[in-house]
Amino acid sequence: MYHDPNGDPYQNHYYHYFPYHNYGWQPDPQNGINYHTPYRETQKDFGPAPFVVNINEAAKRNNTFRTALWTGSHLQVTLMSINAGEDIGLENHPNLDQFLRVEQGRGTVRMGKSRDNLNFVREVVDDSAIMIPAGTWHNVTNTGNTPLKLYSIYAPPQHPKGTVHQTKADAMAAEEHRHFSMPSANTYFYY
Template sequence: MLTVPVRLRPSWFIAAAAARRHHATSCLVFHITNQKRTPSPTLAAARPISGSTKNKMPPFPTPNEEPPAHGMVYFPDMTTALPSESGEFRRVLWTGLYSQVVLMTVPVGGDIGEEVHTVDQILTFTSGTGLAQVGGEERHIKAGDMVVVPAGTKHQFLNTGPNPLILYTVYSPAEHKATTVHKTKEEGDKAEEEGRDEPPIWSQRSKQENEEDRPVG
């Protein structure tokens, strides 16, 4: 008997292929199934003791204000150990030459705000439920989902659940000031209107400029 090997495709590959078949060009949603993991000692120590009524933010490193050094930046358990609640609407975690990592918490009944920007954005949801509105398309989202918003696409994300909607997002290139921390959406909107939340100039340079000025190390 001739045995033919069967190549199994991972779930994310099948989801992406299905999206291509349906010509989903405005919004890509990936459902990510996380395996149960043991929280790292660093984040475990930062979580509240039994009986605490409010989780605390994990001890993220101070964000860089200058072009990043050639080295690793490590954020353990980003999809499994983020707090279920925080008091900050937006916190920039890291800014690179071509991208920026930002943590966001959308309160119950709140939203990110309808907007269009000229950078790509990838949002990974770690807690809560909500509604994604991207390029005229709507999808319900939950912890474990990832949404891609291409540059120039109108989008909005709303918290439709009973708990805060928590996510981390990657902009490419950077969209915010490297040290931005906004307690509320209103604070963020005001900073943007007043021109106090602009990305660093060095994060907007071309690849050619960076290759000429920054040798690989």
């Protein structure tokens, strides 16, 4: 038997605590039984019901340009996958704050008070958090060789509940349609 001079009976004492993440397992609110949330296979908006997810895994497994994961009355979480060399698109949300977190990949974020003066420039990598105040012009560009995986939190929600944009072109078309069909003061896009 292994004997640790510090009295620890485990040979590899770094791993005797269980991880806190749940790999997508969710409690069933109707009968209390655990079931696996198929966020790998399903592109579904789980809001506004209570929801717990391993956001790191969900973001890394997402292969769509944008998928609304959870939409509530005052907040929205979306998953994004930006292909190498692509960007989110220069945008401005006059009436909402935005939070982005990079889960995988590398990129550059640019922000500024006007679309022609993006003087705040930072490199972002795994675990980088980006806070974007309302009214700030911003863009994120993937400068790596692999997809840039991230999630975004909007407060209040920015996209319709259940939004899924497979590609950036789909997102641009949806925004163009939205601007012409029901004008909104929440966003200005310049692709």
